[in-house]
Amino acid sequence: MKARIMRSVLTPLALGLVLAAYHTASNDPAGADTLRGLNFGAEQSLGRGNKNPAAPFLRFAPDGRLFAIWTEADDRAAPPTSGAHQHESAMRRMASPMRIAVLASSSDGGKSWSPAKQVNSGIEPVQADENGPKVAFNKDNKAFVVWSIPGEKGDITRANIRFAMEDGKGGFTTAQTLNEVKDTGRFPIIETMPDGTFLVAWIDRRIDNPQPRQLYLMRLDAQGHALTKNYQVGEGLCECCKLGIAFADGGKTVYMVDREVDDNKIRNHVLRKSTDGGKTFAAPGEISNDGWQVSSCPHSGPSIGRDSRGQLHVSWFTQGRSESEAGIYYSVSKDGGKTFAPRTMVQGNTAPETLYNNLVVGDDDTVYLAWTNIDANNRAQIYMRTLAPDGRTWSPIQQVSHAKGNAGRPTLTLLKNRLHVAWPETDGEQSRVVLRSAALGK
């Protein structure tokens, strides 16, 4: 009797284990083992719901506080514009493009948040999406913020790079424009160099012909003063998309990733390497020959992270040479960017859509990758996978968002054993910023 009961319990259990192994193996690249999914807590909304929060970016300050920056609608009156179409003027008042960048922090790992502080005092349409505000910190935990606003004529694609920093009195300094040639900069990022100074990078179009854009940098000291003028370190960049950056050798080596475009409108992703602290960069090296030929404008840039062994992990979206190749891809360089492993598809497109991705690398060299894709209800959601330090063990794909409309570009950061992912969600005219956190354990 006892044996019979044991059989009736153990047989399905064993079967279940076998099925579990089969199922997880069938979901992953050939030969790969799998990890468990991340155990995320509940969703939190950041920002004021009636101000349509958007374009979040997460980063830890040196003191361990988690910071989030995002944009919100600006209540203050929009400046008058000339040449308005009369029949649209009423609607325009209701739909001002003026936005502010706001910054908030959490001292308890994202559970509670300080009131959000407005970064930009001027009335200006702070840009969002791929072009949203970014923050970095000096060793005194002072926030340095960059963002982009449209140029003088209102053209988003001929924009300006703005910068402000915490003034030590609870507010921010008056914003200044960093690009010395006006109406040329876009997609800024700011990073704290290992020596405590700041590197600001953006895509520039001051040389407008030929069309491919240039990569411009500028250095700021730890007090926000300019250490250099704007300087060009690369060309041939696609007109859009975020840049990625990583440091090595105490800041002597700087790696940057971006999307290039050639004369035939083929857009492949490249790595640029500097061995003199970002003063000059070697010729870019192709990460993968995806052969994505597109004359339209999919805004989706690559992401890079460096692990403790010096390996460079890169993720990106490409449509490849046909729609059926479209998806999020990953590759790794184990020789300081000289070569990259053949790309691995992290997830294929589930619908015709440009997908957005970001990755971070943990202290134990685990890679955490988040991206957007379309769910069975035709809505964009956030998905994640992790890659174990062995470089071959992928977790199953995990859906992180449950957007009623569409989830957008994810941002993620981690400190020690806690991972945080934030993204914007839009549903019709409404938007919000969502945060989820996961404890990382063995």
Added chain:
Amino acid sequence: MKTPASNCELQIANCGTGISPSPVRLCRSTVHGSRASPRTVYAGSEVKYLTVRPELVEGLRADYDTVSVSGEPVLSLSKEGRGEGLCEPPIQIDRRKRLVSKLLWTCLFSVLGLIANPEVGLPQNGPQVGQKPAPAVGAAAINFELKSLDGKAVSLETFRGKPLAMNFFASWCDPCREEMPLLNQLASKANKEGYAILGIAVEDTRAAVTQYIDEAKIGFPVALDLNSTVKRAYRIFGPPATFFIDGKGIIRDMVIGPVTAERAREGLRKAGASR
């Protein structure tokens, strides 16, 4: 391997996808043959869902490589990329059984998995959603209902009876901005020449589009595709894209990417515009 049929040919041009440690999908292939089954391989049409063994992608190193559909080898390929195989692989009973069994077990485990963690375990490739037939020249344009900036309903029906150039754009998109003067020029002649222009703003906000209309002096109606439903239905990876639709709602031409004056004239002519 099933018995090869000599009238099949698989072309794998432009498939240099590099070495992949994992199964990848063939990027673009064309199968020619006269006995194709619509369930599996389409004769003379693009095949998108063939799975390819890694050795094929590595550059056709073997004399013959195998292409399989749902794990079943159906075509073999020579080094030159010419293939022989069954254009119409019969689905055998034992395979069906295997599939059903696999499906049942997977369902069972998925349920167990969902109980454990409902967010984990999605397949690497798929599920494919929104995979309705791609808009094609000669096919009916997919109808939709959106709102214009001033809140009025806009659908394809609104434009029925006259040729329509339907342009997907975004305020943040460089090539969209480059083609906008041309679209404005076309719009200025639209009434006189008996056609219509419709802009569909995608991946954008009302505020940004309103500002852009003002800035670019857009002179044609604009609808907001705030949830990207129309964009996905028309399979637009990124704006701009322009569809030329005749008075009966049939797509007569389409341009993915920026439209030129010449292509716009051609598209409108094909859609039935008088000049």
